[in-house]
Amino acid sequence: MMRTIVAFVRLRLRSAGLSFSLAYGLLYALSSALFLSFLWWRTTGLMERQVEQAVDADYHALAEHWVQDGLPGLVLAIQDRLEQNVDDDAIYLLVAPDGRKIEGNLVSWPRNVTRTDVNYERAILRDGVKATSLLHAYDLPGGCRIIVGRDIRGRAILRPLLADTLVWSWVMVTLLAVGGALVVRGIFKRIVSSIARTTAAITHGDMAQRVPLMGNEVDLVAVVVNEMLDRIVRLMDGVRQVSNAIAHDLRTPISRARAQLEDAALNCHTTDELRGAIERAVSDLDHVTAVFEALMRIAQIEAGARRAAFETFDLATVLTDIGELYSAAAEDAHLTLTTALPGEQQFYGDQRMIQQAVANMLDNAIKFSPQASTITLSCAVDSKSAPQRRVTIAVSDEGIGMNESDLARASERFFRAETARNTPGAGLGLSLVQAIAQLHGGHLELSRRNPGLRVALVLPLATKPPPRTDRNSMTQDSSASHLSATPVLVSGSA
Amino acid sequence: MMVRSLIFVSATSVVLLCAAAPDAEQLGWHPASDAVVVTTDSLAYCHTLERTIETRAPASFQNVRLLETQGARLCDSGHVRPGIDRLRRALQLLRHS
Amino acid sequence: MRILLVEDDPTVRSFTAKGLREAGHVVEESDNGKDGLFMAVSENFDLVILDRMLPGGIDGLRILQTLRSQNNATPVLILSALADVDERVAGLKAGGDDYMTKPFAFSEMLARVEALARRGRAEQAPQTKLSVADLEIDLLSRTVKRGNERIDLQPREFRLLEFLMRHAGQVVTRTMLLERVWDYHFDPQTNVIDVHVSRLRQKVDKPFDTALIHTIRNAGYILRAE
Numbered sequence: 017m018m019r020t021i022v023a024f025v026r027l028r029l030r031s032a033g034l035s036f037s038l039a040y041g042l043l044y045a046l047s048s049a050l051f052l053s054f055l056w057w058r059t060t061g062l063m064e065r066q067v068e069q070a071v072d073a074d075y076h077a078l079a080e081h082w083v084q085d086g087l088p089g090l091v092l093a094i095q096d097r098l099e100q101n102v103d104d105d106a107i108y109l110l111v112a113p114d115g116r117k118i119e120g121n122l123v124s125w126p127r128n129v130t131r132t133d134v135n136y137e138r139a140i141l142r143d144g145v146k147a148t149s150l151l152h153a154y155d156l157p158g159g160c161r162i163i164v165g166r167d168i169r170g171r172a173i174l175r176p177l178l179a180d181t182l183v184w185s186w187v188m189v190t191l192l193a194v195g196g197a198l199v200v201r202g203i204f205k206r207i208v209s210s211i212a213r214t215t216a217a218i219t220h221g222d223m224a225q226r227v228p229l230m231g232n233e234v235d236l237v238a239v240v241v242n243e244m245l246d247r248i249v250r251l252m253d254g255v256r257q258v259s260n261a262i263a264h265d266l267r268t269p270i271s272r273a274r275a276q277l278e279d280a281a282l283n284c285h286t287t288d289e290l291r292g293a294i295e296r297a298v299s300d301l302d303h304v305t306a307v308f309e310a311l312m313r314i315a316q317i318e319a320g321a322r323r324a325a326f327e328t329f330d331l332a333t334v335l336t337d338i339g340e341l342y343s344a345a346a347e348d349a350h351l352t353l354t355t356a357l358p359g360e361q362q363f364y365g366d367q368r369m370i371q372q373a374v375a376n377m378l379d380n381a382i383k384f385s386p387q388a389s390t391i392t393l394s395c396a397v398d399s400k401s402a403p404q405r406r407v408t409i410a411v412s413d414e415g416i417g418m419n420e421s422d423l424a425r426a427s428e429r430f431f432r433a434e435t436a437r438n439t440p441g442a443g444l445g446l447s448l449v450q451a452i453a454q455l456h457g458g459h460l461e462l463s464r465r466n467p468g469l470r471v472a473l474v475l476p477l478a479t480k481p482p483p484r485t486d487r488n489s490m491t492q493d494s495s496a497s498h499l500s501a502t503p504v505l506v507s508g509s510a
Numbered sequence: 511m512m513v514r515s516l517i518f519v520s521a522t523s524v525v526l527l528c529a530a531a532p533d534a535e536q537l538g539w540h541p542a543s544d545a546v547v548v549t550t551d552s553l554a555y556c557h558t559l560e561r562t563i564e565t566r567a568p569a570s571f572q573n574v575r576l577l578e579t580q581g582a583r584l585c586d587s588g589h590v591r592p593g594i595d596r597l598r599r600a601l602q603l604l605r606h607s
Numbered sequence: 608m609r610i611l612l613v614e615d616d617p618t619v620r621s622f623t624a625k626g627l628r629e630a631g632h633v634v635e636e637s638d639n640g641k642d643g644l645f646m647a648v649s650e651n652f653d654l655v656i657l658d659r660m661l662p663g664g665i666d667g668l669r670i671l672q673t674l675r676s677q678n679n680a681t682p683v684l685i686l687s688a689l690a691d692v693d694e695r696v697a698g699l700k701a702g703g704d705d706y707m708t709k710p711f712a713f714s715e716m717l718a719r720v721e722a723l724a725r726r727g728r729a730e731q732a733p734q735t736k737l738s739v740a741d742l743e744i745d746l747l748s749r750t751v752k753r754g755n756e757r758i759d760l761q762p763r764e765f766r767l768l769e770f771l772m773r774h775a776g777q778v779v780t781r782t783m784l785l786e787r788v789w790d791y792h793f794d795p796q797t798n799v800i801d802v803h804v805s806r807l808r809q810k811v812d813k814p815f816d817t818a819l820i821h822t823i824r825n826a827g828y829i830l831r832a833e
Contacts, residue, residue, distance in 0.1 A: 107548065123549055341789060345797045375795055
């Protein structure tokens with residue numbers, strides 16, 4: 017099946033290359049035919065006009081003789097011209113009003129030469145050999161008529177010669193074009209087949225293949241294809257990693273619930289025991305649901321579908337409200353939650369998502385802070401100019417923190433640092449925060465404090481909706497940057 | 511689509527080439543009956559020119575005489591047009607001197 | 608209360624219907640959209656519980672839209688396996704009064720059912736004062752008194768108490784409080800709501816002999832005079 021598809025693709029490529037080069041060759045042949053035809057037309061036209069002008073000038077000179085010396089002068093001039101005609105191409109014929117020949121070298125007035133305003137092309141017989149002549153008839157005052165002409169045998173010879181030459185050069189050009197087309201086709205085929213080979217290898221499961229770079233324009237395509245392949249590999253890794261994690265993190269509570277129910281069915285003797293076991297099982301199942309919901313939410317955000325809910329809102333109010341919600345919880349855990357927030361900060365984004373992200377960050381901080389320590393929720397805008405302006409929402413704690421290697425993996429789905437094994441949670445909180453950061457075109461920054469951890473949401477500050485065309489690239493950007501799934505690390509300030 | 515444009519292109523180029531090629535009609539190869547005889551290619555005209563030279567040129571014009579003799583000989587041996595050519599050159603020479 | 612339950616899954620349906628009957632409601636059941644729509648438009652109910660995805664070509668949203676297009680204002684609680692925020696918005700936009708995602712705890716559903724029924728009644732007369740036993744709050748001047756003693760509350764604490772008072776005698780769940788008092792639609796990992804309720808108790812209950820705010824295990828809170 018796969019082989020047939022590959023063969024079909026190859027065939028299509030081949031015919032595409034062929035028609036591409038054919039079109040190229042034909043275009044070349046057509047344009048050279050056009051060019052040569054034009055050349056031929058101009059050259060013959062020029063020759064014809066030259067003869068016509070010579071004939072006309074000749075006639076005017078003869079007409080002057082007629083005016084000065086009358087008929088005898090004209091006859092003498094014609095005789096003289098014929099005697100001196102070394103080029104052997106002059107043709108004259110002077111006839112009386114009654115049609116009788118007076119002088120000239122034509123035997124008789126040719127038939128069909130009647131009008132005086134056009135040039136005739138007529139056959140003549142020269143010493144038994146046919147030739148072509150250009151004749152022009154004129155009326156002389158007094159009823160006489162005269163023909164002035166030229167033997168254009170030379171032109172008649174030159175014209176087919178020129179045409180032959182041009183036709184042959186066209187044939188040569190066309191052959192060259194066809195040759196060029198074949199070469200182009202070969203190049204085209206080589207380029208495409210190198211990409212096709214690689215992608216075919218990938219479809220057969222060899223994910224390590226890449227399109228070789230050739231050092232020319234083809235690399236533009238090759239690089240993009242390679243990047244695409246890299247991305248596919250990373251996505252596949254991601255899927256594998258997540259499915260492993262799901263298998264582990266969902267299996268555990270499900271099997272626990274199952275074990276509890278089975279145990280209860282076999283060993284519980286009192287209703288209270290039974291009820292307790294069932295309640296524990298239900299809470300395990302609730303945990304499974306929560307994990308599912310978090311996973312779905314992350315997947316949904318990463319698909320970029322949530323940008324529909326973007327609007328401009330006051331970030332400061334949102335953060336103050338969440339701070340207030342959590343300050344009580346912090347106090348209850350014997351912690352202090354301090355806030356450092358601006359009075360007002362307009363922000364374009366998804367309000368619910370920002371709430372969710374900050375809530376997750378605060379949940380984490382409260383969970384991992386020792387008693388009597390302080391948690392700080394802060395929001396600050398950097399001093400850059402408008403398009404690069406970013407807002408940083410940070411939650412700092414004085415808790416157990418993380419070591420460098422944990423920091424790098426913190427936002428991976430289901431990742432839980434060794435030290436956090438014993439606290440409740442599914443390890444999805446920071447993944448969700450990271451996904452929300454990327455939805456807004458920003459990123460998640462984790463840095464070590466001494467002691468503690470600082471989790472910062474760095475988001476571009478766009479108060480207006482970005483132009484519509486930006487939307488796709490933004491989503492692509494955010495999903496592309498997601499692939500380099502490690503959050504930005506800031507080396508410990510301590 | 512591609513095939514159709516290819517056919518169009520080739521057809522156009524053939525038409526153009528045909529238009530460019532010289533055709534018999536244009537070159538004026540009419541039947542012999544239509545052709546008008548040019549009288550200055552005849553042996554008679556040859557003799558006319560010879561007589562003209564004889565009357566105009568003194569015997570001392572050696573080059574003219576030489577060309578005249580050559581022309582007359584060519585005319586007599588049947589090569590009328592080359593003969594006339596020589597005689598015309600002789601006349602031209604005569605005029606310029 | 609007369610409740611119509613349209614739900615195709617037999618386990619969920621019988622479990623829910625049983626629970627609602629035990630809580631003293633009259634429950635009519637339907638397992639498909641066609642029958643559900645027929646019953647909803649032809650009979651009078653105090654509440655309709657609608658599953659969003661139903662067999663038979665007519666889904667929950669269609670039933671809801673039909674009801675609303677006939678100016679039927681019966682409160683509707685939508686049940687759905689679609690947890691998506693957009694789905695929730697779509698459900699509420701179509702005229703739903705509340706939205707719950709499956710799986711759900713029955714206590715949560717019961718609390719919401721009671722709240723919806725109460726709302727239907729309460730909306731008829733706008734109140735400026737609410738009182739339970741000797742606790743009284745004035746919604747206009749935003750003051751709280753218990754007996755003759757005045758209690759000072761933070762704005763958020765006032766809103767929390769107001770919500771509990773409006774649903775006095777009814778169980779309200781933590782999720783309901785988070786949604787209605789704070790307008791948040793996510794599950795906090797920490798017990799933020801419990802903390803806020805216990806703070807309110809410190810002010811409203813602690814100095815007095817009898818407690819009004821009670822914790823209902825596995826469900827939420829209730830404000831009532833014992």
